[in-house]
Amino acid sequence: MGFKLESREASMNGVALIDDEGRWTLLHTTGERPQASPQIVASNSPSRDGAFVPEVRQPLGAVDMVLRFHVSARGGAASDDPRYVRDVNLAELTRVMRLGRISTMGLVIGGVPCVQRCVVSTSSSGEELSENIVPAAFLVKLLDGFWSAPLxxxxxxxxxxxxxxxxxxxxxxxxxxxxxxxxxxxxxxxxxxxxxxxxxxxxxxxxxxxxxxxxxxxxxxxxxxxxxxxxxxxxxxxxxxxxxxxxxxxxxxxxxxxxxxxxxxxxxxxxxxxx
Structure with a gap:
């Protein structure tokens, strides 16, 4: 069974999320980067009722982004069980994501390499698509609210x-x-x-x-x-x-x-x- 793996250029802690050896691929279904919203304050005071944006610009809030992958059985020996190799690759990808630690995610936006601080909070894997491919997902909390290009x-x-x-x-x-x-x-x-x-x-x-x-x-x-x-x-x-x-x-x-x-x-x- 074949799958078309569309990908985007991204990295986590300096490691490419589209692996050169094909062990894992970040899917296009991850979608566009989420956008953090400015702080909106609700007020019930008589002179200022309703919602308003503070006059002093507040930092943009943290926002969640789900990274979806296909993890493959590539990289093992010809005699290895594909599911064993696939599990080894998933374990390595999980180590790259450094769950629970402050990390740096890289993303190419309009041809410009950008970075943002983040924390990968959870991971999951779904039902295998074949003995060679299993889907996996990681929930990433983006901490800065924006992506920074080189200064x-x-x-x-x-x-x-x-x-x-x-x-x-x-x-x-x-x-x-x-x-x-x-x-x-x-x-x-x-x-x-x-x-x-x-x-x-x-x-x-x-x-x-x-x-x-x-x-x-x-x-x-x-x-x-x-x-x-x-x-x-x-x-x-x-x-x-x-x-x-x-x-x-x-x-x-x-x-x-x-x-x-x-x-x-x-x-x-x-x-x-x-x-």
């Missing part, structure tokens, strides 16, 4: 170009070259980042979420070198959201002066995200 550094004036084409929220790590005493990033939804402090010539302020610190302006990979972290200099921190065209429009101001691409003192470390 990169880009100078900012009007847009987050490194994030363009995505569909999810982007939370850049900002770099503001000194001298400066204030920084603000603004979108059509309002202020998404505001920092106040002091950095001198030859230094740069780094703002990541609600944390900030200072580094030498000449430092490479400035986003991974936090030192003397402050949590009091940042008064606003929210993700940047895309418009209908996939652009992440954001105006940046240093000491109240709007930055242009020719003169900007602001860089961002970010990348595409997808929901």
């Amino acid at each position: 990169g550094e880009d100078r900012v004036a009007g847009f987050l170009r490194a994030a363009e084409g995505g569909s999810g929220p982007v939370s850049p790590v900002w770099r503001i070259e000194g001298p400066c005493q204030g920084f603000r990033a603004v979108t059509v939804d309002g202020v998404v980042c505001e920092w106040a402090g002091r950095v001198d010539v030859g230094q740069a302020a780094i703002v990541s979420g609600w944390q900030s610190w200072t580094v030498p302006a000449s430092l490479d990979e400035w986003w991974v070198h936090p030192s003397a972290v402050s949590t009091v200099n940042v008064s606003d921190s929210s993700p940047v959201l895309p418009d209908f065209s996939g652009s992440y429009a954001v105006d940046v101001f240093v000491d109240g002066v709007k930055q242009t691409l020719a003169t900007t003192k602001v860089s961002a470390y970010c990348g595409q995200t997808f929901i």
